[in-house]
Amino acid sequence: MRAAGLRRALALSPRRVPAMEQDGRRGTATGPGPATATATATGTGAGAGAGAGRGRVLSSATMNPRIRRVEYAVRGAIVTRALELEAELQQGVRKPFTEVIKANIGDAHAMGQTPITFLRQVTTLCLYPELLHDAAFPEDAKKRAQRILDACAGHSAGAYSASPGIPVIRQDVARYIERRDGGIPSNPDHIFLSTGASDAIVTVLKLLVWGEGRERTGVLIPIPQYPLYSAALAELGAVQVNYYLDEERCWALDLNELRRALRQAREHCTPRVLCIINPGNPTGQVQSRQCIEDTIRFAWDERLFLMADEVYQDNVYAPGSQFHSFKKVLTEMGPPFAEGVELASFHSISKGFMGECGFRGGYMEVLNMDPEVRQQLSKLVSVRLCPPVPGQILLDAVMDPPQPGEPSHPRFAAEKHAVLSALADKAQLTQEILNRAPGIRCNPVQGAMYAFPRIDLPARAVRQAQDQGMAPDMFFCLKLLEETGICVVPGSGFGQREGTYHFRMTILPPTEKLQTLLEKLSWFHSKFTQDYS
C-alpha cells in the first residue's frame, strides 16, 4: 500500500524540466506541459525503459489531467490490497484469517448467488440455437429465444444489433415499464439499451456537460453518492455540485439542502442536471412518494434535467417502503410536470434478483426529451455500434418473464422469491447486528444492497491517518482488511459530511457468512477503538 500511495503522490507532483530542453516545443502556463518521465523502479517486464534517456510522450505528467483526477473507490486501493492478500493466502502465507470476503461491490454471483435458470436458458438458446431441439430446455424459453433470434440480423447473436438495441427487446422493455407503472404508456422509441447502467448514465451526461467558466455545466449529485458519478464528472470536466442526504432522517433527500446546494453552485457554474439515486447507493434508503413529487417540482422550477438512477427498483425490503418510479410520479402529477420535466431513468440487469453483472446489460428511458436531442443521442450511441447482444437477450428475459401457466413459471417464481426474501432477511440482520455495537450506527437498509453505517473513530486514529495522508475511514478499513480479511469501502470514497466516518458493505454474502462477518466487524471496531484510545 505504501508503495502505491507513494507512486500516486509522485504522479501528482511530477518533476519538471524547461520545455525547450525537452523536445523543442514551447512551454505554456496552462496544462501540465511536457516533463521528464524517468523510468521508475515500479515497471514490470518489457516496457519499463523510456529509451535513450528521453521522457515518454505519454507520462503521468503529460496525460489528460482530467483522467488523473478520476477516482473510483469501489475498485480502488483497498480492493487492490484485498487481491494481494488473496494471492498471499494462496501462496500459503499465514494470516489472521483464512479467506478474504469482498463485501466491497454489489456482485451477487461473486457472493455465491446462483443464476436464475430461465434467464440463462433463454440466453443460451440464442447463443447455441441447436439446443432449440433439446428436450431438456422448456418450451417457453425456446419461444422467447426464437423470437429474439428472428429479430437478429442473420438470425445470429453475433451480428451487430441496431444501436439503441434490438427492436423487439425495446418493445418488451416498454411493456415492462407500463406494467410496472400501472399502465402509463411507454414508447419503445424512447428506450435505449445500454452496456450496463453506467454506460447510459455517462452517455446522457455527455449531452449535458459543456461550457467554460461560469457557463460550465453543474451536476447536482447526492452525497454520499455512487462514485461512478464523481468519476464521470471528473472525466467530462463538469462541476460536481454536492447535496447532502440527511443521515438523521434515514438518508432522506432534503429539499432545503437541495436549494442551498443549487444557490451556492449558481455563483460559479450553471447547474443543468439533478441526479437522484433511488433506492439509494450506498445509503440504502427508499424515497417517499411525497419526496419524489417535491424533487420533480424543484427540477421544474429550477430548470434542471432529471437523471433517476433506479437500478435497485426491485430491491426494496423495509415494511412500508415502496418503489415509485420518477416517471410514474411525474406523469401522475399532470401538467406542467408530466409534459415538461425532462427525465432519463436508468435500469440494469446487474442488480435486482438477477445480479447478472458480467453481462453488462441495461436500459434507459428518456421522457420529454427534445426530439432533436433524441436524434443526437441515437447518433452518439451508434458510434459504439451496439450494446452487447448477450446482455440484451438476458435483459429481455427479465422484461418478459414466464407467466403463470407457462412451464418455467414455478421455478422462476421460486428462484426469484428465494433471492429477494433472503436479501430482505439480510438487510434486517445487518442493521440489527451493527446497531448492537457501540460506536456504530446503521440506518435501516430499506432497499438496494448495501449498509452504510456511521462509525466513531478515536481521535488518535484520526490523527495517525492524517499523518499518513489518508482518510481516517480508509485507515480503519485497511486495518480491518489486514486483520480480518473483510473488504469494505471507506465512506470517504462516496463522500460524507466533514468529520463523519462511514463504510459501505454489501449485504450479499450468504446469511451465515454475513452474520460471522458482521460480528467480526463489530468486534474489530471495538478492538480498534480500544487500541487507539
Added chain:
Amino acid sequence: MRAAGLRRALALSPRRVPAMEQDGRRGTATGPGPATATATATGTGAGAGAGAGRGRVLSSATMNPRIRRVEYAVRGAIVTRALELEAELQQGVRKPFTEVIKANIGDAHAMGQTPITFLRQVTTLCLYPELLHDAAFPEDAKKRAQRILDACAGHSAGAYSASPGIPVIRQDVARYIERRDGGIPSNPDHIFLSTGASDAIVTVLKLLVWGEGRERTGVLIPIPQYPLYSAALAELGAVQVNYYLDEERCWALDLNELRRALRQAREHCTPRVLCIINPGNPTGQVQSRQCIEDTIRFAWDERLFLMADEVYQDNVYAPGSQFHSFKKVLTEMGPPFAEGVELASFHSISKGFMGECGFRGGYMEVLNMDPEVRQQLSKLVSVRLCPPVPGQILLDAVMDPPQPGEPSHPRFAAEKHAVLSALADKAQLTQEILNRAPGIRCNPVQGAMYAFPRIDLPARAVRQAQDQGMAPDMFFCLKLLEETGICVVPGSGFGQREGTYHFRMTILPPTEKLQTLLEKLSWFHSKFTQDYS
C-alpha cells in the same frame, strides 16, 4: 430523407432568443447558449410537448456542441433510409427491388456467415454449466469452459470480472500474441480486454487528449479513415490531423505526406498521437514491413504515441501481402525503438474469421507505456467495471483454439478455412467486376473486408447534389439505394481528397449475391452517368 436533412439543418442553426427573456441566466459569447426549443412536429408519442411554452433544459441548441459535431457515416442517414425501405418492403410497398442488401457495415453474421461452432460451444458451456455433462459437447470445449469458470468469481459468468479482464484470458491473449509474433514476449499485465476495439481506442485517446489552443492534442489519422476516429476526436475535442493515403499506390502510407501533415498541424496544435489502420479500413491495403519500419522511425523522431488498429490482422488475402504487427516490427528494430516507441495495438472478435460483432469483445496490448500511466489506465477502465464477460469468453476461445489432436480441431480448422478462403475469393471477385465498369476504379482488396472504389460522377450530378447541400457521393449512394436496394456508404463519410468520390462496400455477402450486387452496381453507375450527362 428530406425531412431528416431538414431537421439536421435546423439543428445547426437554431433560433435564438435573448437569454434574459428565457430564464434569467446571462448570455455568453461562447457556447451555444439557451435558445427556444419549440416542440416540432417530428415528436412521436408522449414527450413531444415542451410544457407551459418554455424551452427545454436540454435542446439541440443547449446541448454539448462537441456531441453535435460527431458524425458516424457507417450508421448514418443512408442506413436510416435503408431501414425505412426494408420496412416499406415488408408492408408490401412496391420497389424496383425485392431486398435491401446492407453492404454498409462489416457484419459477417448479418450477411449469413454462420458462427464458428467451437467458439459458441465454449461460450455456451460457460453460460449454462449444466451442459458440461452433455455428451453432445466436445471435451476440449468443456475443458476450456471449466478453466474459465474456475477463474470467474463465484464460478459464474454473471459476476463482474477484474476490470482489465479475467486474468487467465489475459494470459491466453499474451500467449496468442507471442505465437503470432514468433516468440517475442508479451506481458499479460500489458493486456486490457475491452468492449470491442472501439472502446479501447477511445479509452487510450482519453488519456492523450488535453490542453487548450496550440497546446491542444492533435491526432494524426489516415484519410480515408474509419469514422470512429473522427467521431471520438470530435467528442473529446481533439484536433483531427489528416494524412492522406496514396490511392495511386494502392492506398499506401506516404511518409512525405505524414511529414507535411505534421508540419502544418504544429502551427496550430500539439500533435501527440499517430493512428494507423492496418489492414486498412475502409481502404483494404496491407502495409509493407518497410513502410511500418518507416512509420515507427517517424513516430520516434517526432515523439508521437502510436495507435495501431490491427483488427483485420486475420483478413489478408492478396498474394504477396502479409500482416506484420507493429509490435513485432518495433521489437525487431532494436534500440532505441524497441524500448522507446510507445504503442497501443487493438484487436477485436468482430472481424477475422469469427465475425462475432454482437459480443463486443476485444483487447489492446500496450507497449513501452509509462507504468504510472498504465496504473491510470487501469483506474480509468475500472469505472466501467468490466468488459462483457460473454465477449471475454468468446475471445478466449479465439486466442486458445483447438490444437491438432483435440476433438474439435478438424471442424474448427475447416470452418475457419472456409470463411477465410471465401473472403479471399470475394476480395478478388469484387475488384475484378468493379474494374470492368467504366468510371469505376478499385484498388486490390489486399485485406480487411471492404472495397473503396473511386467513382466518376458527372458534373450535373455534382451540381445537383451541391444544390441540395449534399456530398455528391452521398447523392449517388442514395439514388443507388432507392433504385437497387443496395446500401453502401459514401466516401465522404470516411474522408477523401477534394474532388474525388468513392464509396465503401463490404465484400461479405455470399458469393452469388455479391456477384449480383456488383453487377447491379456497375450497371447503375453507368445508368446514373448517362442520366446526369
